[in-house]
């Protein structure tokens with residue numbers, strides 16, 4: 001009974017967020033959304049999800065807090081080093097043949113993934129002919145991505161990832177450490193365009209040679225995943241690469257036949 | 273009482289412990305089993321393959337949006353939380369660590385309790401932290417059956433002890449009895 005009502009309340013809350021602010025979470029995986037809502041509820045002093053719905057309608061700041069909760073921004077530099085190693089060894093040789101390169105990071109969170117790619121491109125002498133589009137639907141994280149300032153406590157882990165990913169130089173070359181923070185070199189930001197883009201409501205994003213969208217689709221239900229994969233197919237040029245997170249796949253979708261496995265284990269696909 | 277699914281949480285010492293339990297299950301066993309075993313984030317699916325080779329049921333690493341099937345055993349992939357969805361599918365998340373763990377036992381247990389309610393069995397096994405205590409409590413509150421490995425028979429007693437301290441669990445069983453006990457639940461289920 002309680003759970004049944006809770007689920008109804010959650011549906012109404014998501015509908016309210018959509019009608020009022022245009023953010024559509026109705027096709028996100030429910031279990032995760034529910035945990036985020038209950039987490040916020042427990043910290044808000046409100047008693048029920050229905051009360052929360054009322055507050056969201058009348059208090060934009062509270063809505064923004066909830067958006068932060070919903071957009072799970074957990075990320076790291078060179079996450080899954082073996083993935084970056086495959087990019088370096090298998091994808092880069094193909095990209096080297098192009099006159100210029102366009103790469104889109106969809107759901108880039110606070111930018112660690114984008115700078116990892118920028119470093120890799122620099123080391124492979126491709127950076128100067130590349131434009132990187134880094135997008136997320138969360139304005140706050142885009143700003144952080146632009147700033148490129150990361151807590152120093154994670155540098156050890158990142159250095160280790162960088163090395164495992166086949167880094168050719170010293171990771172310390174790419175940032176300057178200040179107190180508790182590491183500031184990413186500005187030269188890495190030069191060819192990156194940061195922008196807001198919502199995968200649920202916005203559409204195609206130009207003709208890309210490579211799209212990276214890692215650990216975003218897992219938060220969507222199958223319908224929404226299908227839409228987004230469609231969107232990616234339409235935003236890729238022929239022979240372009242699509243890179244998903246290690247537990248994500250396009251193989252359930254109607255676009256499946258439009259792609260071949262390029263590095264199967266790392267979920268790197270290539271558009272036919 | 274008909275049970276539909278079993279969730280198991282286990283940490284250090286898990287591989288041998290799981291093997292000792294799962295090997296009891298007959299090939300026509302019809303409950304779904306979902307397991308969180310704490311692992312190194314860069315581990316592959318060795319654990320699932322190891323158990324699959326030794327047990328008469330299919331053991332596999334859980335895929336995202338996979339439908340939970342009767343008689344199958346799913347193991348959370350390393351470095352992802354594993355959640356149960358309303359429509360009885362599995363989903364993954366890279367959300368922050370919970371109790372210093374990803375996958376976290378609490379996350380699996382709490383979401384499973386929401387979906388399976390009184391048709392759920394929760395089992396806490398050996399481990400060196402306190403993950404799973406909250407989740408087991410929620411299973412109990414939702415009317416499910418709660419079982420903890422007798423700490424004296426656990427390789428590391430911390431996790432079972434923490435679970436017993438936070439919930440009035442239904443059964444505290446020595447390791448060698450857990451497999452047969454699960455089989456008896458299933459036999460009961462067959463009779464009904």
Ligand SMILES: C[S@@+](CC[C@H](N)C(=O)[O-])C[C@H]1O[C@@H](n2cnc3c(N)ncnc32)[C@H](O)[C@@H]1O
Pocket residue numbers: 071072073074075076079106107108109110113135136137138141197198199200201213214215216245366
């Ligand atoms: C777990 S992070 C993944 C970050 C990075 N790609 C990685 O793999 O480390 C998920 C990101 O997806 C973003 N996101 C969620 N829904 C989105 C949407 N509808 N459109 C664009 N980005 C979205 C979140 O804001 C968050 O930054």
